[in-house]
Structure formats: C-alpha cells, structure tokens
Amino acid sequence: xxxxxxxxxxxxxxxxxxxxxxxxxxxxxxxxxxxxxxxxxxxxxxxxxxxxxxxxxxxxxxxxxxxxxxxxxxxxxxxxxxxxxxxxxxxxxxxxxxxxxxxxxxxxxxxxxxxxxxxxxxxxxxxxxxxxxxxxxxxxxxxxxxxxxxxxxxxxxxxxxxxxxxxxxxxxxxxxxxxxxxxxxxxxxxxxxxxxxxxxxxxxxxxxxxxxxxxxxxxxxxxxxxxxxxxxxxxxxxxxxxxxx
Numbered sequence: 001x002x003x004x005x006x007x008x009x010x011x012x013x014x015x016x017x018x019x020x021x022x023x024x025x026x027x028x029x030x031x032x033x034x035x036x037x038x039x040x041x042x043x044x045x046x047x048x049x050x051x052x053x054x055x056x057x058x059x060x061x062x063x064x065x066x067x068x069x070x071x072x073x074x075x076x077x078x079x080x081x082x083x084x085x086x087x088x089x090x091x092x093x094x095x096x097x098x099x100x101x102x103x104x105x106x107x108x109x110x111x112x113x114x115x116x117x118x119x120x121x122x123x124x125x126x127x128x129x130x131x132x133x134x135x136x137x138x139x140x141x142x143x144x145x146x147x148x149x150x151x152x153x154x155x156x157x158x159x160x161x162x163x164x165x166x167x168x169x170x171x172x173x174x175x176x177x178x179x180x181x182x183x184x185x186x187x188x189x190x191x192x193x194x195x196x197x198x199x200x201x202x203x204x205x206x207x208x209x210x211x212x213x214x215x216x217x218x219x220x221x222x223x224x225x226x227x228x229x230x231x232x233x234x235x236x237x238x239x240x241x242x243x244x245x
Contacts, residue, residue, distance in 0.1 A: 199236070
C-alpha cells in the first residue's frame with residue numbers, strides 16, 4: 001500500500017516513527033542457504049522464549065522457512081557498511097549466492113550464522129505462521145542464542161538518516177515515505193551538481209558527499225565518476241543511474 005491509496009485518516013508516514021533494528025535473517029533447506037535483511041525481529045515472550053519475524057511472501061527466504069520450519073537472525077553492528085547490507089538486501093537468492101560473499105558458519109539448527117558485522121545470533125523453530133496479506137508472520141521458539149561480539153546495534157533510523165540507506169521493495173516499510181527534514185542552505189555552485197539515483201536499489205549518489213569509501217572525493221560530479229564506478233550498495237553499473245527529480 002502506498003500513501004496515494006490509503007484509507008481516509010491513515011497517514012503512513014506516521015509509521016516512520018516506530019523504532020526498529022536491522023538484522024540478517026538466514027534459512028537453510030538441504031544444502032541450499034539463503035538470507036535477507038529484515039527490520040521485523042521482535043521478542044514477544046520469555047517463557048518459553050518466543051520471537052516473531054515478518055517476511056514478504058515473494059522472498060525465497062520466506063519459502064525456505066515455510067518448508068524447513070527454522071531460521072536464524074543476526075543483529076547488525078552500527079558501523080555495518082552499505083555494500084554488506086546490499087548483499088542481503090538488494091539481490092535475490094534465486095539468482096545470486098549471497099553466502100559466497102561473506103564469512104559464516106552453520107548454527108545448531110543448520111541455518112547460517114553470518115560472522116561479519118554481526119553482534120549476536122538467534123536461532124528459532126517455527127511454531128505458527130499468520131497470513132498478514134503481503135507478508136507472513138512467523139511465531140517461533142528460540143532454540144539457541146549467542147553473543148558474537150560486543151558493540152552497538154544498527155537501528156533502522158540510523159541506517160536511513162546517517163548512512164543514507166534505502167528500503168528494499170519487499171520490506172513492510174517500503175513506500176512509507178521519508179520524514180521531512182529541514183532543507184539546509186547549499187551554495188549555488190553545489191546546487192548545480194545533480195544527485196543521481198540507482199534504479200536497482202534506490203541508493204542516491206550525492207556529489208557533495210562523494211563516495212569516500214571507494215576513492216571518490218566529496219565535490220565530485222556524477223558525470224566525472226570513473227566509467228567503472230559501481231553502486232556502493234548493490235554493485236549496479238553507472239549506466240543504471242538516473243538524475244534525481
């Protein structure tokens with residue numbers, strides 16, 4: 001649902017003020033492993049220790065959990081780089097082996113435990129699923145958990161507002177719109193440099209910020225980027241970008 005076809009009295013942007021974490025959710029079916037990024041892991045009971053997750057029905061991970069009845073998720077650390085999130089958040093496991101790109105080991109229930117940029121891991125066994133329209137809600141009993149390293153968790157708000165991350169199309173929060181921000185004064189010279197949007201994942205290249213992690217200095221216009229520069233989130237080629245309206 002988007003803002004244009006909401007029932008009267010329902011302002012979806014209000015839901016942006018709900019708080020979330022950011023997690024890598026993993027599943028395994030036979031020798032096949034897959035995972036995706038979610039922001040919907042919640043502990044709902046203590047005895048027995050119970051969690052819920054919500055997943056889009058279109059996701060391969062959803063199908064695997066439905067059939068296997070088990071999953072694991074890892075809490076991401078605050079400084080997790082966008083390219084790492086892009087591996088799990090902006091590629092489909094139907095065409096891309098996500099676990100060929102990261103370090104992991106299999107947990108007690110067989111599901112992968114990602115060892116990079118993660119703080120804790122939780123493994124669970126599904127007890128019930130609830131049809132929520134576009135998404136399935138899985139209610140599951142925690143069977144194992146461990147602290148991988150100490151650190152500060154990455155929140156959904158920090159991911160968006162500080163790191164400039166985008167929401168995947170299959171996320172329950174996709175299409176809610178952004179919180180309105182006060183527009184800062186920008187020198188006229190900088191206003192002439194357009195921002196460009198990745199048509200694959202929604203990452204916005206801002207010339208004022210550049211892409212320091214990949215050697216692009218602040219103040220570099222999109223047109224001046226090297227021809228082999230790629231989206232730092234999903235790896236899309238420069239040709240996949242278009243000017244931001």
